[in-house]
Amino acid sequence: MNLMIDITEMKPQHVNEVYSISEEAFPLPWAKDELVRETVNPNALNLVALHEGKVVGYVQCWYTLDSADIINVAVASAYKRQGVGHRLVRDLILHLKERNVENVFLEVRVSNLPAQRLYKSMGFITLSKRERYYVNGEDALVMNLQI
Numbered sequence: 001m002n003l004m005i006d007i008t009e010m011k012p013q014h015v016n017e018v019y020s021i022s023e024e025a026f027p028l029p030w031a032k033d034e035l036v037r038e039t040v041n042p043n044a045l046n047l048v049a050l051h052e053g054k055v056v057g058y059v060q061c062w063y064t065l066d067s068a069d070i071i072n073v074a075v076a077s078a079y080k081r082q083g084v085g086h087r088l089v090r091d092l093i094l095h096l097k098e099r100n101v102e103n104v105f106l107e108v109r110v111s112n113l114p115a116q117r118l119y120k121s122m123g124f125i126t127l128s129k130r131e132r133y134y135v136n137g138e139d140a141l142v143m144n145l146q147i
């Protein structure tokens with residue numbers, strides 16, 4: 001069953017919890033001060049998922065004109081597979097539509113099947129592959145959703 005969550009814009013007070021989730025999720029997490037800067041970046045849209053006041057997931061995106069890139073999305077381990085990732089991406093897309101964005105892009109590791117399934121379930125298609133895109137030499141799939 002899906003978890004009861006509220007989705008809201010990321011604010012500086014969420015950054016410590018977002019950082020903890022990112023440390024668990026990514027080999028090279030963003031520094032806390034970089035995350036704080038993103039909360040005031042006019043070309044960024046960052047959302048957090050709150051469960052009983054606690055941050056359980058987040059998504060970061062950059063956008064210009066009619067195009068957006070999802071930079072990071074992660075859910076705390078204990079809250080995975082309860083619809084949080086889907087809600088974050090769905091709400092992000094709704095916000096982007098309001099800002100007249102028409103195309104959403106993202107890169108995902110070829111080995112990251114959970115994330116690829118999430119994106120495909122939301123209608124993203126694979127456009128191309130970027131070879132050795134990641135620091136460890138892994139390829140990325142470039143995915144796109146027209147909204």
Ligand SMILES: CC(C)(COP(=O)(O)OP(=O)(O)OC[C@H]1O[C@@H](n2cnc3c(N)ncnc32)[C@H](O)[C@@H]1OP(=O)(O)O)[C@@H](O)C(=O)NCCC(=O)NCCS
Pocket residue numbers: 025026072073074075076079080081082083084085086087107108109112113114115117118119121
């Ligand atoms: C990818 C991630 C954000 C998904 O978050 P989540 O909250 O667990 O995802 P949801 O519960 O909303 O799942 C939605 C759909 O995605 C797919 N999915 C998610 N996790 C999956 C898994 N482990 N295995 C297979 N499919 C999975 C399923 O299709 C799922 O629908 P279902 O549960 O009805 O089958 C989460 O696994 C995560 O934080 N991973 C580490 C960070 C990361 O890799 N981020 C993406 C970088 S591009």
